[in-house]
Structure formats: structure tokens, C-alpha cells
Amino acid sequence: MSPSHPHTGGRAARGGLRRLGEWCARHFVIVIVAWLVALVALQALNRSFGGEYSDDFALSGVQSQEGLDVLKKHDPQAGGYSSQIVLHDDQPLTGLGSQMATATGDLQKLPHVLSAQNPLTAPGSSSQQSQSQQSQQSAPQKNVGPLSSDGKTAYITVRFDVQPSTLGDGYLPGVDNAVEPLRKAGAQVEYGGPLGELARPAADDRVSELIGFGVAIVVLLIGFGSVLAAVMPLVTALVAVIGGLALLGLLAAAFTFATVSPTLATMIGLGVGIDYALFLITRHRQNLMNGADPVRAAGHATATSGRAVLVSGCTVIVALTGLYASGVTFIGKLGLAAAVTVVSAVVGALTLVPALLGLLGRRIDRFTVRRPVAETEEGADVPQGTWHRYAKRVEHRPWQFLAAGVTTVVVLAIPLLSIQLGHIGDGADPTSFTDRRAYDLMTDAFGPGSNGPLTIVVDQSGVPSSQRSDLASQAQKTLNSVPGASTVTPLTPTKDGDVLLATVYSQHSPQDAATTDLTNRLVDHTLPQAVAGTDAHGYVTGTTAAQVDFRDIVASRLPLIIGVVVGLAFLIILAVFRGLLVALKAAVLNVLSIAASYGVVVAVFQWGWGGPALGVHGRVPIESYVPMMMFAIIFGLSMDYEIFLLSRVHENWMRTKDAKDSVAHALEITARVITCAALIMVSVFAAFIVSDNIVVKMLGLGLAVSVLIDATVVRLLMVPAVMTLLGRHAWWTPRWLDRIMPHIDAEGDHEGGPDGVSAPAPAERERAS
CATH class of the missing domain: 1.20.1640.10 (Multidrug efflux transporter AcrB transmembrane domain)
Structure with a gap:
């Protein structure tokens, strides 16, 4: 048996795309109805079974997660996920003792809450600050305890057994009810951290979409002159994105996707959807101008430009799914979310676009704002338009x-x-966000580092009891001398005595590069020195430390991606x-x-x-x-x-x-x-x-x-x-490389014209030349 021609598979694919395009154009009613039914079904399924988007993810194997695991094991109430409720009043908050007690008590009764710390009854921070200042011989510092030195600002630390931002909007009314006595007493109440993120208004991308669509219509009208040809790419892209987002919602029921995923998928889906439809419509309209039948013109456009769309779409999808090479599931799923709408855009371009072209037929240029144009400049068979002359100038002076x-x-x-990689803190958000207002109150009362405390966890379970006192003294002395820290609280043992806890506050905001340096300094140098000569292990955990670990992983794997x-x-x-x-x-x-x-x-x-x-x-x-x-x-x-x-x-x-x-x-x-x-x-x-x-x-x-x-x-x-x-x-x-590579035809080199007559294969043309 003789080997098959290397282009046989390509010809079959070309014929399949031509037949697909012609079938969709000829049976446009069936295709359009099928798309509408699919959209309705997907929307209904998504409303009934779709999942929620959440930023709840953890990095396994990093030191911040290991430290959190140690803390959860030895002191569950000190572990978990913390969030602050920040309070401020023009008068000292000490006059709101009963309201504060009621609020913290009601907060502790909420689902998933491990503990809620009353700032008025918590141990004061003045002695801790004094000790830290004397040991570090630093300049006077702001109070970093739960109650400010003037008593007008305080924060309730609430610890949850799950990430608060994953609890959904339905959780907030319970928090609002718990702190209502403080609001009625005249105190300003703001939610910081994950609770603040939960309280943000739901993202609404409709304004962005309308702006993008408006500009797109103007560009298409000016560029091609035809009203219907300008509207069609927008309609098909929008339909494809709506279907893709519904499918993404269904996937979110089984997998955790970040909250930014639907916005990212919308951006990419609209962009490529409009592009892909535009490529096909442009080729189709040129075929019509050349006198082809609308159905055959749509089939030829699908077999030529449609193949370029297919190859381009596969390239985009490969690039997006390549994000899984980072080894970070959170990032890989962002790529997957965007790839979902790219797939729907490709399917829409290859089926819905030909169907609409068949529906419109030669009426596609009925409504115009200028003389319709397609792929080429006006003029002769040999192109000699503006872009051709420009290319000739490049040809004469390429260097x-x-x-x-x-x-x-x-x-x-x-x-x-x-470039400085990091995490964007709440301080960059609009002042209309409660977490931004909480951030500002904390910064003014306690210093910028209070918005991103670093929790020190020293696991001394393997250290004999007789040596633990010396270890605590050695570790405290080492921590007190770390550069870049505004305050270091005393190391305090957990109830079982196996773990020492302390908090380090940076002199800078959590998003500042100096805070990142401080975190890495604690992990790489200070803590190893603090536990040197013992069987203890030191960790830096908390939200800021986890963000630094995430940043370091991403930075190290970016070259691989x-x-x-x-x-x-x-x-x-x-x-x-x-x-x-x-x-x-x-x-x-x-x-x-x-x-x-x-x-x-x-x-x-x-x-x-x-x-x-x-x-x-x-x-x-x-x-x-x-x-x-x-x-x-x-x-x-x-x-x-x-x-x-x-x-x-x-x-x-x-x-x-x-x-x-x-x-x-x-x-x-x-x-x-x-x-x-x-x-x-x-x-x-x-x-x-x-x-x-x-x-x-x-x-x-x-x-x-x-x-x-x-x-x-x-x-x-x-x-x-x-x-x-x-x-x-x-x-x-x-x-040798040509022989082993698959043959992929991007634009129908072997595809005949709209009349369906096949052109010679490249090898035949090469022999003829």
C-alpha cells in the first residue's frame, strides 16, 4: 500500500470546513435556533447549578502554610483566617464598653467564627511597645495594640475557620447586625481584610462592555462602510461570550475559580470573538463582491479564513492552558477560565457567523454609511493601494x-x-470601599504596618522543657534586632506550651517592597538564627507572608511559563x-x-x-x-x-x-x-x-x-x-524536520475559490513554476 499524501488530512479538514460553512449558511434557521436554545439551556443550568467564584486557595509546601498548619494544630482559635472590624469615634471608645461587649459576643455566635477579640478588654499594647522600643532603641512608635493611644480607634480581630471572602454576600447581614449597637452609638464601623472584600459591591462590567462595543461599531462603520457587517461581529461575539460565561459558571460548581475569572474571560472572549467573526465576514464580503453565491461565499470563507481562526484559536488556548506549567493551580485556572470563552468564540465563528451570513445573503451591504469595502483597495487586479506602496517603501529601506x-x-x-512584583493592598482601592476606609483608619492610628502584621510561629514541640526558656529568650532577642520592623511583640506560648507566638509589624505598608524584604529576612536569616542549636522550627505566617510566598513562587516560575x-x-x-x-x-x-x-x-x-x-x-x-x-x-x-x-x-x-x-x-x-x-x-x-x-x-x-x-x-x-x-x-x-512535522494549512492554500473548484496543491504549483 502506498503511503498517503501528506496533505490528504488537510484536504479532508478543508472540505469539512467548507461543507460546515455551506450547511450553516443554507440551514441558517436551524443553526440560529440551536444557538438560542443552547444559550437558554446554559443560562438555566447556570442559575440552578452554577457555582460561586472565590479567591480561596492555598499554596501547599510553602513555609507560611506550614506555619499556619502548626498554629491550627496547637491553638485552633489562634489559627484560621483573621479579619479586622475597625472602629473610630471622635470620643474615646472606652465609653462604649457595653456596646463593644455585645458586638463581640454576637460576632462569636456567627457561623465559622472561632473567636472575636474585644479591644477594650484585650491586653494593652503600651508595655509591649515600650519593651520593643527599648530593645530596638528606635524612635517613638504608634500604638499597635487593638486600641489606639488616644482611645479613638480600635479594631476587633475576628478569626474564621474558612476564608471569610468565600462566605458569600448572605453572610454580611449577620456581621452588620452584630456591630449595629456600635453604629447606633455613633461609632464609625469599617470592615478590613477579607470581610472588606466580601462587602465590596459586585463587579459590574456592563459599562466597560458598552464602551468597547460603542467604539467597535464606530471603527467597523468607518473601516467597512456596511452597517450590518459592522454589527454582526459584535452580536456573534456577545452571544459566544454569554454562552462561554454560563459554561464557566457550571465549571465553577466543581472547581474553584478566582473572582476575577469571569471578567478576564469576558475581556478575552469579546476580543477574539470580534476578531474571528471579522476575519470571516471580510473574506465573505469580498467573495460576494467578486460575484459568488452567498452560500458558497460563506463556505469558502469558513474553509479559508475559518481555518485561520481555528489555528489562531488553538494557539490562544495552548498559550492560556500553558499557565498550568506554573504549578500554581490558581493561575492555571485563570488561564482555563479565559480559554472557555475562546473555545465558544471559535465555535461561534465557525457556525453562527456562516448562519447569519446565509440569513442576510446579498443584503449584508443594504445599509451603508460609505461605499462598502472588504479586503482590497479599490482598483485593479494587481493591488497598488496605499498599503502596497507602503510595503514597497519598507522593501527599499528595511534596515x-x-x-x-x-x-x-x-x-x-x-x-x-x-519591575516590583507584589500584592496590591487595600490602600490603593477607591475610598468608596469599606476596606480602603478601614486601611486608612488603621494607618493613621497604628502605622502602615498594622495593615499587614506578620505572625511568628516557633514550633518548640521537639525541644525539652528545660531548654524552652533559653530558646524563648534567644528568639526574642534575635527578633527584636531585625531591621525594618517597627514593633515586635513578646513571644507568648500557646496553651499547650509547644508553640511560641509573636507579631512583627513592618515600618511600611504591606504592599511596599520593604515589607517583602522584611518577610524574606525573617524567613531566611532571623528565624534560623533565632532557633539555632535547637530542634525548634520557625515560620512566618499570616496573609502578608502568604502573599510574599505566592509572589516568590510566581517570580521563580515566570521564566518557565x-x-x-x-x-x-x-x-x-x-x-x-x-x-x-x-x-x-x-x-x-x-x-x-x-x-x-x-x-x-x-x-x-x-x-x-x-x-x-x-x-x-x-x-x-x-x-x-x-x-x-x-x-x-x-x-x-x-x-x-x-x-x-x-x-x-x-x-x-x-x-x-x-x-x-x-x-x-x-x-x-x-x-x-x-x-x-x-x-x-x-x-x-x-x-x-x-x-x-x-x-x-x-x-x-x-x-x-x-x-x-x-x-x-x-x-x-x-x-x-x-x-x-x-x-x-x-x-x-x-x-528531515519537514518530514516529521504535521501539515497544517492555515488559510486554505489548496482551497479553491467560492465556486468550489480546487486549486493546485503547493507541490504542484511549485513544480509548475
């Missing part, structure tokens, strides 16, 4: 254009050299276009554009260049997982334009074997589509900057800037210049 592009991205990437995503995308581009240098070029240029977008995010948020204008209070670190998420998303999305442009370059190259003219030809017929698609995606992402969630702001700005850079500097300057310099060598691949 100058390449130097301009590289200089631009390098300058934008400079701030990346000073970059390597995995770049490697997978490189292999996909190589398999699609059979060009080793083309795939290498795509990987390198995309990394450069991502570095530039990182630089812009650092300048805006960390350096404060425009942060206040975006609603960010002060300078904030870059949320530790944002660079990892941005890399996977941006790298995947940039492949949309890469594949769409290169597929046309490759198509013309296989037909003419003129490498330089192929670049000009591809720019001519794709520049308008890529430019409009990029402007739409930029508007969709940038619209999320109005969100109150700073992480969403950060992602929205970073993704918008990256797409803008990718569609302008990379696609218009660097790609044409590099492709011109590489010439025919861009498509070179060693024969």
Missing part, C-alpha cells in the same frame, strides 16, 4: 524601518528593568508555515512587543505615571500573577494577526515565489482588517480600565497597549522589514 521598530519597543520596555508558551507557539507557527526563520521571527518579535507592554504597565502603576488618573491611589506594585497572565494572553492573541498576515504572505509566496512582493501583497489585502480588528480589541480591553478592581485595570491597560504595539510597531514596521531581509530564506526548513 531603517526595523531599527525604528526595535528602538520604539526597547524604549517602552525600559521601565521593565525596575515564558519558555513553555514561546516554545509551543513556535512549534505551531513552524508546523503551519514550514519556515524555521518565520517561526523564530514570530517568537522573538512577540516577546519584544510583550516586554514593551510590561514597561508601560510598570510606568503607569508602579512609577505612578498616570495611575491617579486611572483611579489608583498612589504607586502600587505589579500584582504578582499579572505578568504571567499577560504573557500567555498577549502571546496567544498576537498569533491571531501573525497567522492572518503570514498566511496571506505564504499563500502569495507559494503562487509566485516572489518573497518581497508577497509581503506587499499580504499587507495590501489584510492591513485594513488587521487595523480594524486591533482597534476594536484595544477599545474592548481599554474599556475595562474603568473597573474598580485594580488588577482588572492593570490587565486592561496592559492588553490594550500590547495589541496596539503589536498591530502597529510589530506588524507595520518590524514584520515587513524582517520578512524583506529574510527573503526566500524565511520559508526554509530542513528536509
Whole structure:
């Protein structure tokens, strides 16, 4: 039996996509009704069985979690998850003794509460502060106990057996009822930490979506002239995202997804959904302008641009699921959440779009605001429009254009050299948030470090009783001398005497780099020295310590994520276009554009260049997982334009074997589509900057800037210049590598026109040339 032709599978896939597109266009009623039924069913199932989104996750194997486990074992009431209820009054709170006792008593009766500390009856902090100041010989410090030195500010520490932010909105009325006596007495009551996060208003992305949609309509009307052609990508993308979010809600019933997951999935789903629909509609309308039958035109668009959508979608999904290489389930699930709406966007583009094209038929350009245009400039069979002339200028001076592009991205990437990863604290939130008001009250009364105390846990269960006194003295002396701490409370044994507890307060806010340094100093140097020569083990735990551990893990695994995503995308581009240098070029240029977008995010948020204008209070670190998420998303999305442009370059190259003219030809017929698609995606992402969630702001700005850079500097300057310099060598691949790689056709190189007549295969065209 003779071996099958290497393109046989590709032809079958092409024929399948053509048949799918034609069937959907011909039976548009069935397809549209099926989509509507699926949406209704998914929404009903999600309302009945869908899960909640939660930021409840733990890192196994890190020292902060080990310390928490030790604490839970030896003193359950001191373990668990803590949150503060901050109180303030113009008069000393000592006059509210009965109300305070009632409030703390009612709080202790709530479900999942382990303990609630009354700040008026808790041990005072003045003696502790005095001891710490004398041992450290530091400047006078603010009181860090539960009651401020002037008695006007206090905080109730409530400990839960679960993360409070996972309890749902229905839990808050019980807390409100418990503290109502204090509010009636005139005290200001604010919720800090996880309780404050639970009390935040539910995220509403409708404003962002409306802004993005409005800009998208304007861009499409100006770019293509047809009202129906402008509305269709928005409708199909919205339908696909609604279905994807409902499916994500059902998955949330079985798996824990972060609260930012639906917003992230909406951002990505809308962006790629509009792009994918736009690619198909543009090709379809050009087929109609060329005189094709609407059904055959839709089938041809699905078999050509639809295949590019399929390859691009797979690339995005691979990049997003590659986040699991971080080894952090929280981050991997963020990628999975975004991948759900990408899948729905691809399915919508390949089925719903052809169905709507069949429904409209030749009426797609009935309502216009200008003369309808599609892929090419007006004019002759040989493209000689604006973009073709521009490409010819690049062809004559490739080094100058390449130097301009590289200089631009390098300058934008400079701030990346000073990036500070960390956790964005409550102090950066709007003052309309109760946790922000609690943060400010704590800072004013107790110092910035009070918002992120570090709990010291010394496990001395393996130390003989006769040596424990010396250990406590040695550990206390070592802790008191740690640089960067404003106050260290005395080490206190648990009830069983096996664990020593103390609290270290930083001189700086929890999100400050100095607090991160203090935490790492305690873990790496101070505690090992404090328990040296004994069988004791020291840990730093608490929310701030866990955030530092998370940051360190993410920072250490970011290079792995970059390597995995770049490697997978490189292999996909190589398999699609059979060009080793083309795939290498795509990987390198995309990394450069991502570095530039990182630089812009650092300048805006960390350096404060425009942060206040975006609603960010002060300078904030870059949320530790944002660079990892941005890399996977941006790298995947940039492949949309890469594949769409290169597929046309490759198509013309296989037909003419003129490498330089192929670049000009591809720019001519794709520049308008890529430019409009990029402007739409930029508007969709940038619209999320109005969100109150700073992480969403950060992602929205970073993704918008990256797409803008990718569609302008990379696609218009660097790609044409590099492709011109590489010439025919861009498509070179060693024969042994070509034999072992799968054959993937991105844009239907072998696909005939809308009339269904197949064109010669590349090998045949090459022999003919």
C-alpha cells in the first residue's frame, strides 16, 4: 500500500470546513435556533447549578502554610483566617464598653467564627511597645495594640475557620447586625481584610462592555462602510461570550475559580470573538463582491479564513492552558477560565457567523454609511493601494524601518528593568470601599504596618522543657534586632506550651517592597538564627507572608511559563508555515512587543505615571500573577494577526515565489482588517480600565497597549522589514524536520475559490513554476 499524501488530512479538514460553512449558511434557521436554545439551556443550568467564584486557595509546601498548619494544630482559635472590624469615634471608645461587649459576643455566635477579640478588654499594647522600643532603641512608635493611644480607634480581630471572602454576600447581614449597637452609638464601623472584600459591591462590567462595543461599531462603520457587517461581529461575539460565561459558571460548581475569572474571560472572549467573526465576514464580503453565491461565499470563507481562526484559536488556548506549567493551580485556572470563552468564540465563528451570513445573503451591504469595502483597495487586479506602496517603501529601506521598530519597543520596555512584583493592598482601592476606609483608619492610628502584621510561629514541640526558656529568650532577642520592623511583640506560648507566638509589624505598608524584604529576612536569616542549636522550627505566617510566598513562587516560575508558551507557539507557527526563520521571527518579535507592554504597565502603576488618573491611589506594585497572565494572553492573541498576515504572505509566496512582493501583497489585502480588528480589541480591553478592581485595570491597560504595539510597531514596521531581509530564506526548513512535522494549512492554500473548484496543491504549483 502506498503511503498517503501528506496533505490528504488537510484536504479532508478543508472540505469539512467548507461543507460546515455551506450547511450553516443554507440551514441558517436551524443553526440560529440551536444557538438560542443552547444559550437558554446554559443560562438555566447556570442559575440552578452554577457555582460561586472565590479567591480561596492555598499554596501547599510553602513555609507560611506550614506555619499556619502548626498554629491550627496547637491553638485552633489562634489559627484560621483573621479579619479586622475597625472602629473610630471622635470620643474615646472606652465609653462604649457595653456596646463593644455585645458586638463581640454576637460576632462569636456567627457561623465559622472561632473567636472575636474585644479591644477594650484585650491586653494593652503600651508595655509591649515600650519593651520593643527599648530593645530596638528606635524612635517613638504608634500604638499597635487593638486600641489606639488616644482611645479613638480600635479594631476587633475576628478569626474564621474558612476564608471569610468565600462566605458569600448572605453572610454580611449577620456581621452588620452584630456591630449595629456600635453604629447606633455613633461609632464609625469599617470592615478590613477579607470581610472588606466580601462587602465590596459586585463587579459590574456592563459599562466597560458598552464602551468597547460603542467604539467597535464606530471603527467597523468607518473601516467597512456596511452597517450590518459592522454589527454582526459584535452580536456573534456577545452571544459566544454569554454562552462561554454560563459554561464557566457550571465549571465553577466543581472547581474553584478566582473572582476575577469571569471578567478576564469576558475581556478575552469579546476580543477574539470580534476578531474571528471579522476575519470571516471580510473574506465573505469580498467573495460576494467578486460575484459568488452567498452560500458558497460563506463556505469558502469558513474553509479559508475559518481555518485561520481555528489555528489562531488553538494557539490562544495552548498559550492560556500553558499557565498550568506554573504549578500554581490558581493561575492555571485563570488561564482555563479565559480559554472557555475562546473555545465558544471559535465555535461561534465557525457556525453562527456562516448562519447569519446565509440569513442576510446579498443584503449584508443594504445599509451603508460609505461605499462598502472588504479586503482590497479599490482598483485593479494587481493591488497598488496605499498599503502596497507602503510595503514597497519598507522593501527599499528595511534596515531603517526595523531599527525604528526595535528602538520604539526597547524604549517602552525600559521601565521593565525596575519591575516590583507584589500584592496590591487595600490602600490603593477607591475610598468608596469599606476596606480602603478601614486601611486608612488603621494607618493613621497604628502605622502602615498594622495593615499587614506578620505572625511568628516557633514550633518548640521537639525541644525539652528545660531548654524552652533559653530558646524563648534567644528568639526574642534575635527578633527584636531585625531591621525594618517597627514593633515586635513578646513571644507568648500557646496553651499547650509547644508553640511560641509573636507579631512583627513592618515600618511600611504591606504592599511596599520593604515589607517583602522584611518577610524574606525573617524567613531566611532571623528565624534560623533565632532557633539555632535547637530542634525548634520557625515560620512566618499570616496573609502578608502568604502573599510574599505566592509572589516568590510566581517570580521563580515566570521564566518557565515564558519558555513553555514561546516554545509551543513556535512549534505551531513552524508546523503551519514550514519556515524555521518565520517561526523564530514570530517568537522573538512577540516577546519584544510583550516586554514593551510590561514597561508601560510598570510606568503607569508602579512609577505612578498616570495611575491617579486611572483611579489608583498612589504607586502600587505589579500584582504578582499579572505578568504571567499577560504573557500567555498577549502571546496567544498576537498569533491571531501573525497567522492572518503570514498566511496571506505564504499563500502569495507559494503562487509566485516572489518573497518581497508577497509581503506587499499580504499587507495590501489584510492591513485594513488587521487595523480594524486591533482597534476594536484595544477599545474592548481599554474599556475595562474603568473597573474598580485594580488588577482588572492593570490587565486592561496592559492588553490594550500590547495589541496596539503589536498591530502597529510589530506588524507595520518590524514584520515587513524582517520578512524583506529574510527573503526566500524565511520559508526554509530542513528536509528531515519537514518530514516529521504535521501539515497544517492555515488559510486554505489548496482551497479553491467560492465556486468550489480546487486549486493546485503547493507541490504542484511549485513544480509548475
